[in-house]
Every structure is written in structure tokens, then in C-alpha cells.
Amino acid sequence: MPRIRREPDLTPFFEFCYGIARRDQLVGAKTTDAYLRWRLETGQWQVILPSVYALFQGDLTLEQRAFAGQLHGGAASQITGAAALRFLGLQYGPVAERIHILVPPDKRVASAPGFRVIRTERLAEPTVIDGLRLAPVVRAVADTLRERLDLRMARALVSEAVQSRAATVEEFEAEVADGPQRGSADFRRAVADVVGGARSAPEAELRDLCRTSRVLPPVLWNPILRGPGDDHLLPIPDGWLDDVGLALEVDSREYHSSPEGWVRTLERHNKLTVLGVVVLHITPRDLRRDPGKVLALIERTYLELARKGNRHRVRRVSDRGA
Known part of the structure; x- marks a missing residue:
């Protein structure tokens, strides 16, 4: 020694x-x-x-692994992928098994076990958090989804980013147009869903499910509704079947995780039902475990309301998509 x-x-x-x-x-x-x-x-x-x-013994934290990757990538490098999503505050990303590092195309540095180097000419201004240079949310989401083929996760991440205002629909559209196409099918479909008005991954799944029905007419998604002679807007349902006054609501676990969330759901429900609307509440769990049962319930309800000639007092102001 x-x-x-x-x-x-x-x-x-x-x-x-x-x-x-x-x-x-x-x-x-x-x-x-x-x-x-x-x-x-x-x-x-x-x-x-x-x-x-x-400069220590033992396992590294995610922050330490990311900082090591940043040092490896050099002064212009940025952390992207699942690790960046974690630091940027998004909840639906996968576990960061590898650290993804964006570097300029001429940077001579190689990938290593647990670290993937991605050369790119599209290095935007990073977000710096606790000394970590992070790629923009849109890029981090896209890089995560280009490596991991999972439509459900893609929808959840893109929807979360837009709903939390961490990114805009326009920014996602630009990433679809400018980014690599290879491995991006799920990402592109998730962006298309959000462009079409889907506000969550379960809502996008409900849209897919309803399109398979041979019973239902085209469902209107997120339509703007008003009561009779009333200037106040009504709650916007996820799905709407206007001819029978049937509203479809996907009730997420997050939305009902507090008493306040449950009260808001009841208020939305009551504002519609008092005007003759029938509201079907659908959970993401049922959508994923037994979509056939969910579709059968929607179809039965629709046919029963049509048979009875359900009359509602709601005016549809505009449609956001069928």
C-alpha cells in the first residue's frame, strides 16, 4: 500500500x-x-x-447513476428517458433500469452496462434540477417510449404530460414529426389520441372499445354541453351518446383518492342526471380486466334508453370528435 x-x-x-x-x-x-x-x-x-x-462503497441511487452518466457524456450531455421522467415529476414512467444520455453526434463516448448513449443533433435547452441536466419532458417521454413498446404506458405518459401542463400537444406533434420513426408506433398513436381529445389512457382505451361495437352509433368524445336556456356549461363527459342522453365517465383511481375528488364526481353526476342524462361510471380496472363486459353494459344501457325513448334536456354546443 x-x-x-x-x-x-x-x-x-x-x-x-x-x-x-x-x-x-x-x-x-x-x-x-x-x-x-x-x-x-x-x-x-x-x-x-x-x-x-x-467516492464511496455500496449501491448508487438513481440520482448518482444519472450524475455519473452526465459526467460520462460530457458538458453538453442531457439525461433523457425514464430517469429524466422521474426527476421531472411524471408518475407513469417505467423503472429506470438504464440511464439514457443524449450527446452531440460528434461526441466520442460509448454506451456501457446500465448506460445508453444516444447521439442526436436535436439537443434542446435542458431543465436543470439539483445539478442534473434533463432533456425536455417531450423528448424524455419520446425516448422512453421508443425503447419500450407499451401502448398503455404511452397513452398514460403523453396524457399525464399534457394534463399536468408539463408539455403541450403541439410540442408532442413536433416531436412526432422531427424525431426518429423507428420504434415510435405506440408513441405516435398515443399522441394522435391526445390530439383527438383523449384526456387519459383509460379514456383512449374506452374509445378503442366503443369503436368495435356493432350496436352503438359514433360516440362523441368530450362534447361541450349546456342545459336548456342556461348559459352555464355543464360538466364535459368523456363520452356522449346524444340521441339517448347517455354519458360515459371513466373514473380514475387518482381522481377518487380524496374525499374532495369524490364530492366533485357526485356534483358532476348530479348536474347531468337532473337534466335526464344517464351516467355510466367505468373504472380503468374493469376496462382492462374485462372490456367485453364493459362494452356489453354500455350497449345494453343504450338499447334500453332507446327503447324507452329517454328524453333529456341537454343541448350539445359542439363536438370534439367521434
Whole structure:
């Protein structure tokens, strides 16, 4: 073991860099090659990537892995994919098994186990959170979905980003137009659903389901409704069958996770039913576990209302799509 005469001051790496450092940074902090080699050989430090080290033992957090990837990618790099979604606050992304790193096309750096380097000419202004340079939400969503083929997740992520105002529909349309087509079928379909007015993944699934019916007329999605002689807008149902006054509502678990959410649902329901509207509440769980049963319920309800000649007092102001 080499004689260690003086410990270098590595405090800044723990205060600002998650305990992660690149070799040239350690050299700048007056760390010798002998000291680095001793720390590694004794297991006190560990190699994460070529010339990127963790100045501690044990497993790395997601933040530490991302910061290591950022150091590996260089000054212009950005973290994208599932890890970026986590830091940007989106809830429906997959577990970040790998760190995805965007780098300029001329950057000479390679992928490694647990880290994927993506060369791109489309490096937008990053969002910086706790020292991590993150790709824009739209790019992070797209990169996640281009690698993971999952239409349900695609719909959930795109809808969440738009509903939370983390991104706009127009930004997603631009990413579809400008980004790579390979592996993007689910992403493009999810964006098309949102462009068409779908506000959530379960609503998009309900749309797909209703299109398979040989009984139902075209369902109107998210129509604007008013009461008779009333200037106040009524609650906008997810789906609407105007001839019988049947409203379809997808009730998400998140929306009903609080007493306030349940009260809002009852208020929406009551404002419609008092005008003769029949409201069917559909859960995402039922849609996914037994879509045939859900469709049969909608069809039976529609036929029964048509048979009885259900009369409602709702005026449809505009349609948002069939």
C-alpha cells in the first residue's frame, strides 16, 4: 500500500456532485494516481464508467447513476428517458433500469452496462434540477417510449404530460414529426389520441372499445354541453351518446383518492342526471380486466334508453370528435 501523506479535500464532490467524480476532476483536486488506485483496490471507491468513480462503497441511487452518466457524456450531455421522467415529476414512467444520455453526434463516448448513449443533433435547452441536466419532458417521454413498446404506458405518459401542463400537444406533434420513426408506433398513436381529445389512457382505451361495437352509433368524445336556456356549461363527459342522453365517465383511481375528488364526481353526476342524462361510471380496472363486459353494459344501457325513448334536456354546443 502506498504511503498516504495527505488526504485531498474531496468535500465539494459530496456537497455538489453526489459523491461522483471524473478522473480529471480528481486530478484537479490534487488526487494522485497512486491515491486513486489505492482507494479502488481497497474497495473504498468504485468504478462506475470509464474514468468516472463513486467516492464511496455500496449501491448508487438513481440520482448518482444519472450524475455519473452526465459526467460520462460530457458538458453538453442531457439525461433523457425514464430517469429524466422521474426527476421531472411524471408518475407513469417505467423503472429506470438504464440511464439514457443524449450527446452531440460528434461526441466520442460509448454506451456501457446500465448506460445508453444516444447521439442526436436535436439537443434542446435542458431543465436543470439539483445539478442534473434533463432533456425536455417531450423528448424524455419520446425516448422512453421508443425503447419500450407499451401502448398503455404511452397513452398514460403523453396524457399525464399534457394534463399536468408539463408539455403541450403541439410540442408532442413536433416531436412526432422531427424525431426518429423507428420504434415510435405506440408513441405516435398515443399522441394522435391526445390530439383527438383523449384526456387519459383509460379514456383512449374506452374509445378503442366503443369503436368495435356493432350496436352503438359514433360516440362523441368530450362534447361541450349546456342545459336548456342556461348559459352555464355543464360538466364535459368523456363520452356522449346524444340521441339517448347517455354519458360515459371513466373514473380514475387518482381522481377518487380524496374525499374532495369524490364530492366533485357526485356534483358532476348530479348536474347531468337532473337534466335526464344517464351516467355510466367505468373504472380503468374493469376496462382492462374485462372490456367485453364493459362494452356489453354500455350497449345494453343504450338499447334500453332507446327503447324507452329517454328524453333529456341537454343541448350539445359542439363536438370534439367521434
